Amino acid sequence: MADKDEAEGGAEASEEVVAKPKGKLKLILAVVLVLVVLGGGLGWFFFLRHHGEEQHAEAPPPKPSAFVEVPDMLVNLVGLPGERVQYLKLKIVLEVKEEKQVETIKPNLPRVTDIFQTYLRELRASDIGGxxxxxxxxxxxxxxxxxxxxxxxxxxVLFKEIVVQ
Known part of the structure; x- marks a missing residue:
């Protein structure tokens, strides 16, 4: 009988040894899971939430653009011999970032008009379709x-009016 008690006692002892690591493993996993969730939540709160607010607070408001009117242009388009002559009428405005650029661009408007005219006279009506x-x-x-x-x-370059006739 003593052998039987020792055998039963040994079996119970081995079950306790096996049972204890399972309980400890579950406890460790639960603690790690809770720490990961809390750490992720705190990380989001401090880094992402406040970082986005700081970006919006620091961004200066965009400066309004300035515009330069280009004189209206009327050019004839290239066509095949014997075809009806087609004309292109344009009203163009140039958009610049700062108001001070307007004064430096205005003296160059004759040059801009010349460059536009020479380019536009090379176009066909099909080039500007759609x-x-x-x-x-x-x-x-x-x-x-x-x-x-x-x-x-x-x-x-902004178009105010485009007419092909």
Whole structure:
């Protein structure tokens, strides 16, 4: 019987040894999980939430753009011999970043008009058809005006009116 008690006592002891690590492992995992959740929440609160507010508070309000009127242009478009002559009428405004650039660009307006006229006279009506054609025209005119008024820079060429007749 003593052997039987020792055998049962040994079995119970081995079960306790096996049972204790499972309980400790669950406890450790629970503690680690709670720490990860708390750490993530605190990290978001301090770094992301306050960081976004600081960015918005520090950004200065954008300066309003200034505009330079270009004289109206009327040019004839290139066509095949014997075709009806088509005309392009444009009203253009140049957008610049600062008001002081307006005064430096105004003396160069005759040069800008000349560059625009020589380029526009090379176009066909099919070159400016659709929104893609107008986008290409705007990009090309912006590139040419920036070359004419260098070192100043024009932000965009804006169309007030476009008529093809």
């Amino acid at each position: 929104s893609a054609g107008l986008f290409r025209l705007r990009e090309e005119l912006t590139k040419r005006v920036n070359a004419a008024v260098s070192p100043d820079k024009v932000a965009a």
